Amino acid sequence: MKYIFGSFTLIAFIIACSPKTSTEVVTEMEEVSMTAEMSSGKSLYESRCIKCHGYKEIKNYSRAQWEKILPAMMEKAQLAEEEKKQVHAYVFGTINE
Ligand code: HEC
Numbered sequence: 001m002k003y004i005f006g007s008f009t010l011i012a013f014i015i016a017c018s019p020k021t022s023t024e025v026v027t028e029m030e031e032v033s034m035t036a037e038m039s040s041g042k043s044l045y046e047s048r049c050i051k052c053h054g055y056k057e058i059k060n061y062s063r064a065q066w067e068k069i070l071p072a073m074m075e076k077a078q079l080a081e082e083e084k085k086q087v088h089a090y091v092f093g094t095i096n097e
Helices: 003-015 019-035 034-047 064-074 083-096
Strands: none
Touching: 034 083, 064 083
16 A cells, blocks of 8 residues: 555656646546447447537536436437447546546
């Protein structure tokens, strides 16, 4: 545990001391944090979830709200099981950012 904490401190120190690198690190992390599952979910969200209403901003709803809204909406959008997983990963991944 101490070792893990130490590594974080060290990383934070390195980032804090090199402004240029920190921007690069952040960009890389954003790319990595969107998994293949999430980006498929994003495409589905942007094509299938705008048919009945406009684009709903994910961050306008809390995690608790999404837990109720999303299953109902995925039924409405008639998503396949695999597509549901992808949209779920995208929505909850976006909330967690
Ligand atoms: C068959 C039509 C239909 C489809 C497809 C659909 N929705 Fe909806 N959705 C509705 C209706 C009707 C409402 C209620 C009216 C409104 O808020 O515009 C709604 C409301 C919402 C709300 C607001 C809920 C609230 O309590 O304020 C969100 C968020 C939402 N939809 C997300 C989605 C997502 C994500 C998808 C894709 C998985 C989706 N919708 C696909 C019909 C649909």
